[in-house]
Amino acid sequence: MKINNNQLLRFTTAGSVDDGKSTLIGRLLYDSKSIFEDQLDSVSKTSAKKGHNGVDLALFTDGLKDEREQGITIDVAYRYFTTPKRKFIIADTPGHIQYTRNMVTGASTANAAVILIDARHGVIEQTKRHSFIASLLNIPHLIVCVNKMDLVDYSEEVYNDIIAQFEEFSSKLITKDIRFIPISALLGDNVVNYSKNMEWYHEGTLLSVLENLHISSDINKIDARFPVQTVLRPQSEEFRDYRGYAGKIASGIYRVGDVVAVLPSGFQSKIKSINAGEKELEEAYAPMSVSITLEDDIDVSRGNMIVRKNNQPKMEQEFDVMLCWLANEAAKPRAKYTIVHTSHEERAIIKDVVYKMEINTFERDSEDSSLSMNDIARVKIRTTRRLMLDAYRDNRNTGSVILIDESTNETVAAGMVV
Template sequence: MDLLRFATAGSVDDGKSTLIGRMLYDSKSIFSDQLESIEKTSKDRGDDYTDLSLLTDGLRAEREQGITIDVAYRYFSTPKRKFVIADTPGHIQYTRNMVTGASTADAAVVLVDARKGLSEQSRRHAFLVSLLQVPHLVLAINKMDLVDWSEEVYESIRAEFVDFAAKLEITDLSVIPVSALLGDNVVTRSENMPWYHGPTLLHHMETLHIASDRNLVDVRFPVQYVIRPHQSSNHDYRGYAGQMCGGVLQVGDEVLVLPSGLPTKIASIMDASGPADVAFSPMSVTICLEDDLDISRGDMICRMNNQPSVAQDIDAMVCWMSSTPMAPGQRLAVKHTTRNARALVKELQYELNVNTLHRNQGATELKLNEVGRVRLRTTIPLLADEYRRNRQTGAFVLIDESTNSTVGAGMILAAI
């Protein structure tokens, strides 16, 4: 069954957690004891209704403040598709959590309060969705029940967002009016908005075409682990395990191993169920080659005439996730696909104001939750693509070696 990952985003109190709770509840994807628990909690707090946001807001601080702080993942399925939902925070100080949740998403749902219209945080999250190259964006205009199901309010917000989205790299945009609290247009069609003729949110997610979003042209197979059984029945077995990050490989294909540049052919492919004739993104497989080559973790298998850049100078957009600012001259560890390196921050070219899209070229450092264009010099070459071409080989994380904390997420613009 097909799998869709999607993230919710938007400003505080726009109803992201309630929307997910409603989707889980109306699709019969929660257990009776879970429902009893949130009904009891809602009653104990004096709520007039069952607060479905409690299905995702599990931390004590989240329940006390009525906000989402950490990314909450929920899993459910319908007869048509499996889903992984990332409920991301709306507060500006938790922007880094939103980036984490959306980085692997196939689609993003940005919620807007129909009473307030587009907020600064709505625009901020829409920009970050665009920056992360999430292929599909849904604008869910929530709380339509509080504006008397007004078509004029819906059209006004839709027109304003479409105008803003024209400045971003958004390839697929849908706009759906909903009421997460009452369930209108979430799973079942609303009788209160007869003027809306589009799909419900769940139906849209069930029918969203994502197969063409995968890069099936550029073969990229970063080696994660070398398998040597050391068994009498497998004296000479040497398999290379990892996840396909792009393209299609078949038994007998001629390939190239980087960074050594040695050519060889695919002898066999194994997936979880046994021998396979073909491997494609995002399958996890073990590949055996016809020649015994010196290959280890961090190397990459690709096509002879279609190779990633082998580069040590990296231009990238970086979202900074640490309370300690990033500045030129700083030394950090880099985790890129299965390859580890160290890097020097050579230059901060500009800090990008994600609200106005203004480039502050006078910036001398990147603070927590800020985004900027940075040039890095790595100790060993990275086998990289531009992020817009491949979201896996074009992304990396930055790590503070003194604390082993992830301090930044990067999207490669150019590898030189």
């Protein structure tokens, strides 16, 4: 299959503490020659000050001063690099269990997830948690890297045992494309270059797998959804009669002359014009940012959605979501939150916790109705007005919501419409 060298692959890395995520990314950047000379010089000096022999690869991702001083990665760090075959964006997420919420952020737009496992410890709770979140977010590819193979004498038996451990629970995941690679991020085995220490492995290095992954667009091309962000009413005499509805197309295609409906009112009209800046278009598609005018004078405001007449989302005031609780403080029963969905904001409550997921066993606990940090649960939400919703599996953009605490303005939860 021919790979487009302009094609962008977004992938996230996840694993437990000290599984070697930062070292792995540093190795990818270093061995693929994606490090600028001034970066290499700076990291080399820092490594020498710390008494390391050679370059400390983890420092290529630990860019914040606090991270370097504490010796840990404390937030989602985004890194960019390019090879002759493809462009990449990496989201490096912390391994501590209290930072599982950061993986939700890093993985929300990813095409693939690289899950690290320490060869000495095998599959642990964080492995299952990160894999489950990746599957929950509909990430199509999981690449399981069994790291630190040098510390288990590059044992094929240890590697096969870890694969068996992972496959025992991964059969319950939505993601079906799961690949396994034995590596040593510190020494470079099977990261960019093949390992001479593991001649029993022949399936490809991590970089070659990433370069050749098939990326299927996660943008829904069928269901036309245009959330209105703002109404344009220029004050100049030349555009006195112009009334445009501006926003980013969430999915689908819009053409001049299309019959559309404006939700939630349901009023119908035809698209009169589509503009991208000063350029007039005959058609526009996701994820373009455009301004649309209609032939009829309809009351349209921020938070409304322009859709096809015969293809509309469900409009519901009460609905189920798979919710990941992000806040340090537990959810308060019947507390009021602001729910944000596309450009639409409403007040909402968590009406009911249907069940919580037990990550280790994937069992559903319908008895426990509490929600604490990093909990993943199916909940029933009720809003003050109806929202225009699609299932997350069909449309990431119109199937996702966040909850904001009205008193602190903190984002407390992220949810995927079931």
